[in-house]
Amino acid sequence: MTERIAIEPARPHAHLQPLPDLLFWDAWMSGFFICYGVALAVRCHREHQTQQVQTPEAVSA
Structure with missing residues (x-):
């Protein structure tokens, strides 16, 4: 018998x-x-990418 x-x-x-x-x-x-x-981080990232696109790269002569 179980209790x-x-x-x-x-x-x-x-x-x-x-x-x-x-x-x-x-x-x-x-x-x-x-x-x-x-x-704010997304906005800063987009502005940074835009600045890189607008800045002409220096070309060696």
Whole structure:
């Protein structure tokens, strides 16, 4: 005859605490600065490529 063991969750279920507004503000600001940094890097890269195309190369005579 086998003995049955009651299985309980490893952690007791607790009510979820509401996230503070500051957490959402930090996430939004982080996302904004990441997007701004990527856009700035792309713009600088394109300007650098444009300058290389416009600059005539020195030709040895």
